[in-house]
Amino acid sequence: EDQVTQSPEALRLQEGESSSLNCSYTVSGLRGLFWYRQDPGKGPEFLFTLYSAGEEKEKERLKATLTKKESFLHITAPKPEDSATYLCAVHRGSNYKLTFGKGTLLTVNP
Amino acid sequence: GAVVSQHPSWVICKSGTSVKIECRSLDFQATTMFWYRQFPKQSLMLMATSNEGSKATYEQGVEKDKFLINHASLTLSTLTVTSAHPEDSSFYICSAMKNVDEKLFFGSGTQLSVL
Numbered sequence: 001e002d003q004v005t006q007s008p009e010a011l012r013l014q015e016g017e018s019s020s021l022n023c024s025y026t027v028s029g030l031r032g033l034f035w036y037r038q039d040p041g042k043g044p045e046f047l048f049t050l051y052s053a054g055e056e057k058e059k060e061r062l063k064a065t066l067t068k069k070e071s072f073l074h075i076t077a078p079k080p081e082d083s084a085t086y087l088c089a090v091h092r093g094s095n096y097k098l099t100f101g102k103g104t105l106l107t108v109n110p
Numbered sequence: 111g112a113v114v115s116q117h118p119s120w121v122i123c124k125s126g127t128s129v130k131i132e133c134r135s136l137d138f139q140a141t142t143m144f145w146y147r148q149f150p151k152q153s154l155m156l157m158a159t160s161n162e163g164s165k166a167t168y169e170q171g172v173e174k175d176k177f178l179i180n181h182a183s184l185t186l187s188t189l190t191v192t193s194a195h196p197e198d199s200s201f202y203i204c205s206a207m208k209n210v211d212e213k214l215f216f217g218s219g220t221q222l223s224v225l
Contacts, residue, residue, distance in 0.1 A: 004153075034214070036216070041201075041219065041221065042218050042219060043114075043116065043203045043204075043205075043216035043217050043218045043219045044154070044203070044205075044216045045216070046213060046214070046215060046216075049213065087153075087154070089154075096142065096144075096207050096214060097144070097156055097159060098144075098154075098156065098214065099156075100153040100154045100155075101153060102151070102152060102153045103153065
């Protein structure tokens with residue numbers, strides 16, 4: 001059974017304080033690992049897809065990396081508007097069924 | 111990015127009534143759509159996979175007679191919660207796959223409260 005574990009569950013940062021979120025996964029035949037951002041009462045917003053170990057993708061203050069066992073979402077010099085829950089999900093096979101982690105609630109204080 | 115519209119955003123209904131939630135892909139065609147349920151501080155749980163023109167595939171433990179899914183066109187899927195009960199209260203989210211670049215885009219979610 002596919003498993004996705006995100007840590008920490010919650011993270012509080014001061015504005016400008018860089019940090020990383022972790023997503024550990026157990027899945028045979030990974031086809032893709034997704035990162036999403038979810039604001040309260042909203043659906044997830046797509047951030048990145050990573051397909052193979054060693055791959056990195058960046059978007060503004062966010063950078064996602066992937067190894068064979070885990071992915072990191074690095075946030076550099078965060079701003080209060082980066083506060084949200086960040087979700088990690090994996091899929092295998094051709095049906096695009098995603099298995100989600102529980103997310104990391106990020107709070108950035110001004 | 112692609113746009114997936116979901117409505118209503120929230121609905122309150124009495125126990126025993128049925129509620130329909132719509133999910134539309136506004137600027138692309140989606141042969142496959144997915145329905146998720148999310149409880150507070152919990153992960154998104156896949157309920158069913160909806161394929162245009164065919165019956166939905168339900169995940170284990172999801173009652174297909176209670177959660178009716180219809181995917182009548184390439185841009186519209188609906189989820190009907192039949193005879194809703196308070197335990198069905200949850201946040202329901204749809205997603206649609208944009209075939210061209212194989213990305214999944216999510217609707218804004220529907221908060222269902224059953225009294």
